[in-house]
Amino acid sequence: MNHLPTIRAASGEVTHTRSEVASESSAPSRKLFCYRHHPDYRYRRMADASAMEELQSELDKMSKTEKEEVSRVWAIFSNSSASSRNVILKGILSQCCSPQLSYASSLCSNLSRVDILSLLPAEISTRILSYLDAWSLCNAAQVCKRWNQLADSDAVWFKMCEQHIDRKCAKCGWGLPLMETERNIAASQSAAAGTKRKSDGSSCSKAQLTRPWKEVYRERCIIERNWRTGRHRLSVWDAHADGIRCLGMTNDVLITGSYDTTVKIWDLKSDTRGKLLRTLTGHSRCVTGLAVSGGKLATSSMDNTIKIWNRHTGACLSTLRGHRAGVVSIDFNGTVVASGDTDGIIKICNFSDKSCFALQAHIGAVNSVKLLQGADLLLSSGDDSKGILWDLRTKQVVREFEGHIAPVVQALPVYGSDLEVDVEDSNGRCTNANEFENATGTGTSDQSMMKMIDYDDHDSVNHEHATKGFKKPNYIITSSLDNTIRIFDIRTGRCVRAMMGHIEGVWALDVDSFRVLSGSQDSTAKVWDLQTGLCLRTFTGHVGAVNCVSLGDSCMVTASDSGSVRFYDYR
Template sequence: MSNSTAGHLQQDGGHMSNKREAAEVDAEMQPAAKQLRAPQYNFVRYCYRHNPDIQAAPTQVRCVRQEQQRRVEWQARVEQLDSECERQAVQQAVRLFDSSNDKLRKLMLEGMLLKSCFPQLSFISTQVQKLIKIDFISALPEEVALKILGYLDCQSLCSAAAVCRRWQELADDDTVWYHMCEQHIDRKCPKCGWGLPLLHMKRARYIKSDKASASKGESEDAPQSKMRPWKVVYRERFKVESNWRKGIYRIQEFKGHMDGVLSLQLTNKLLLTGSYDSTVAIWDLATGKLVRRLSGHTDGVKALRFDDQKLITGSLDKTIRVWNYVTGACVSTYRGHQDSVLSVDSFRKLIVSGSADKTVKVWHVESRTCYTLRGHTGWVNCVKLHPKSFTCFSGSDDMTIRMWDIRTNTCVRVFHGHVGQVQKVIPLTLGSDLIEDPKDAVVPPDGTAPANDPSIQATNFDDSLPYPTHLLSCSLDNTIKLWNVKTGACIRTQFGHVEGVWDIAADNFRIVSGSHDRSCKVWDLQTGKCMHTFVGNHAPVACVGIGDSEFVSGDELGCVKLYNFDTT
C-alpha cells in the first residue's frame, strides 16, 4: 500500500494519522497478497494448447515439438500455392482469425462450416481429432494424475506405462501399485474378479541384507532393510494366480511313510504328515528332506493340528498327544475317548476332538477339565473350531453336521442334506458375491421338508459375535456342499467326483478336494465350478492341504505330492 493511498484513507476515515501506520498496514497485507497469487496453471485466461506454463513444462517438450512440426508443414503447403495472391489471402485470413476475440472466432468458424461440403467437413473432423488430444496426465498435478491412474486395472495401467516416459514414471509409482495390491491381494476385486495369493513370508516385501541387520548397539540411523517396489510384489503374485488358473505347476513328491497317509498339514516352511505306520513326519518344503519323525502312538495317526508352538495329534489308539515338534518329545497325552480319535482342532489353551465313539470332547488345558458333547449317532469324522464366535462344527457318519456353542456345551443347529458320511467341515466368512444354486433341494433323508425341521430354523444368534457366514463340507455321497450358517440351508452342491470325497481344503479363492476316485480337483470358491482335475495317484486320496501357491495330497499308498504353482 503506497503513502498516497494511506493519506487518502486518512482523509476518508480519519483512522490513519501518519505514514508509519500506513506502512504497518502494508506489512500486514503482504502475506494475504502472497496467498492470493494466481496459480501456475491458469486455465481461465489461456486454453490448454496456448497456456505458456503448460507449454514450458519439461513433460510437454514432445507435444510442443509436434505442434511446431505441424506449423512448419502447414507453412510449407502455403508456400507451394500457385500464386502470390492465394498465399496472401490465406495468411490474411489466418491473421484476421488470430486477432479476433472468442465471439468473432466462433462466428467465423460457424460460417465456414455452413459453407463447407462433405469432403471438407470430413477433413475438418480428421484434423480436429488429432488436435483435441490432450496429455491430461502430464498437465495435471501429480497427485491428481496418480489418483486417476489408481482407478485403472492392471492391464490398462501397463498400457498407460507404454505411452511415454512421463506416463511410465507415474504408472510405476509406488502409490498406484500399493492401491492395486491392497485391492487384490488375499481378496477378490469386485471390478475385475481377480484375487491374488498372500504368499506369507515367502516373498516378504523387505529384502534383508547383512548390512541392514543392525545389532542392539547400533544407532537408529543404521541402514534398514531395502523395500521392494509394490509393482514387483503385485507382479509375482499375479504370476502365481495366473498359474493357478492355467494349471501350470511342478510336482514334488515326499516319500518316507511305510503305509498310507491319513492326515497332513501345510505351513509356510514345513509339511507335516500322519500315517497308518503310527508316525508323524515333518518335511522341509524348501529342500524336500525329512526333518524329523515323531514316534509314540501305537496305531495310525488320523488327525494332526500344528501351530508355531505345538503339534497336536489324534490316533486310532484312542489318545491325543501334544508334541514339541522341535525336539520331537511328547509333552502330554490325553485319554478319554472310548474309540479311535478321528479329528482334532485347537486354539490357544483349548482342544476339541472327534471320535469313533460318536462324541465330541472339549479339553480345557489350563483348568484340566473335559466336556463331552453328545448328539451324533455315528462316528465323528471331523471337528473345526471357530474361536471368534465360540462355536465348533462337527461332521459325522450319521450324515449330519452339528454346530455347538462351546461356552454352554450345547448344540445350536443341525445341518441336514448329505446322503453319505460327512468327512470334513470348514467354516468360512465370505462376501455376498457367491453364486448360489436356487434349484439345490435341501431335503433330509427322511423326506421331510426343511421348513418342518426345527434344527434349521432361525436361531437367536448373539449379534455381538462374528459368526462364520458359510460352511463348506464334503461327504462320501461324492459331493461338496456350501451352507448358509445363519439359515442352515444348503445353497450350493458341487458335483464332479465319481466316488466319495475324503477331504477338502479351502482359502479365499479356491477349494481343493481329494477323493476315493484317486483324483484331486481344484474348484472356484465363488462360482463352485471345477477349474482343474489332477489324476495320477495310484490309490484313493485320503487328505489334502492348500497354501497360497501350492496344494498337497496324500494317498493310501503313502505317497505325498505337492503341486507348486510358483514356477519362478
C-alpha cells in the first residue's frame, strides 16, 4: 500500500504521488503549479530549521491526545484539494479571535515572501543582478548565502567592469580608469616569473594572471573616488637647475627635459619616488620635447637635432640632423619620428622603410606634433593659431582647426563621443550643437560636408593597425596662449566647446577618457571634466609658469619654470 502523500496543484483537482511525478517528469505537465507546490521545487526546497524547531517544541508541550488531534488536522489538510483547503482556511479564520488573527497575519507575511533568485536558474539570476549598480550589488550580497554566491560571481562583476572601465556609464555617470600600463607591467612580470621552476622541479608553462573581477572593480573604484574627492599624496622635488621644458611619464619612471640641456630620468616607485636614476647629456641647447616608446626615448632640442636614446642604459643610439632650425616638438611611436621646428617645417622619418619627407603648412613654429592611427595621421599645432590634421600617406592636409586668436601650444586627440558639446555661432555665443545645425543649415546634408575627406576610410586603408586595436579620435583638444582650451569636432573642424578659467596662456595639456589636465603661465594647473567641460580642481604651489603636465590613470605630474616637479598620487 502506498503511504506517500499526494501532490495537488494549487488550481486543480488532479493528484499525483511522488513516484508518479518521477515517472512522468519527462512528459509535459498539463497543470500549472504555484512555486510552493510545484513537484520540481517542493522536495528540493530546504526547510526552515528555526520554524520547524519552534513547531516541534510547541508540539512536545501538548498531551498525547492533543498531538493526535493536531496531526489528524494536518493530515486532512494535506490530503485535501485546493478548493477544500480554501474552505478549511476560511472556516478556521472565521473562528479566530483578534490575537490569533494577528498571529496568523505575521506568519503569512513571512511565508508569502518568494526568493525568486533561488528558484530561477543561475544564469538568469546572474543576468538579473548584472543590472544593479555596485552599491545595490554589495547590499544584495548580504541577504543570504545564496545571494552572496550569485552577487559575487565573476560574471556579474565582469559586466560591471565592462560598463565602467575606460568609459562613463550611461546609468550612474561614473567611469573607472583603464590602468592598462599597470596591467601590462604586471603581466610581463608574471610571465617572466612563469618561466622559473617550481619547488618540486616541474616547470611553470603559464603565468597565473587571473583576478576576481570584483577585486578589479574595487581597485579602480578607490582610485576614481580619490580623483573625485581630491585625496592624493603629494611628492615635490627640485629636478633641474633651470626651468623644465618637457616631460614624459611611464609606469615606473618620470623623464624631464630642461633648459639646462639635460634629460633626467627619475624613479616613481612609492618607496624611492624622486630618486635620480640617470642623467642624459648630449644636446648643446635647450631640450624642447621628448617622447617615450618602449625602451627607447626620443628628444628634440634647439640645437637642430633629434636624439634617440636607450632609456634603460642612457646610451645615445642615433642623432638625426635633418632640421635647419631649432626643433621645438617631437613624437615617436617606435618606428616613426615626427618633429616640428621653428621654421614651420614638419619632418617624418620612418625607420622601418628608411623614408623621410617634409610637410609644410604652418606659418611660424610648429609647437606640437602627435602621431595618430598607427602613424597614418598626424596632428600638429603652431604659432599661426591653427591645428592641422595630416594624412601621412598622401602628405595632404585633411582638416584645419581654427578658433584661437593666439599661438596654439598643444593639440591632442580625444577618444570617445559622449561629450556634452556646445558650439559657437557667428556672434561668439555658445548654443547646443543640434540647434546650431538647424539654425545654420549645416547638418550632415550640407554640401560642405560632402566635400570633406572621408575620415572613416583610414581604418580600412591600414588594416594591420586597425586590427591591433587603434581607436579613432572623434575630437581634438587644443590649448593656446589666448588663455583658453578648445575642443573641435574632427569630422567638421567646428569648435564644440571653449573651456575658460586660466588668467594667462595655457602652455601644457594632457587628456584621458575622463579628465583634462592643463598648466598655465599663471602658475596653476587645473583638472577639468572632459564630458561637461567644468573645472573640477585648481592646483597651486609652483613658482613660475607650469610648462608641462602629464596625466595618468592613478596619478598626475606637473613641472614648472622653477625646475620643480610636483607628483600627485591618487592610489
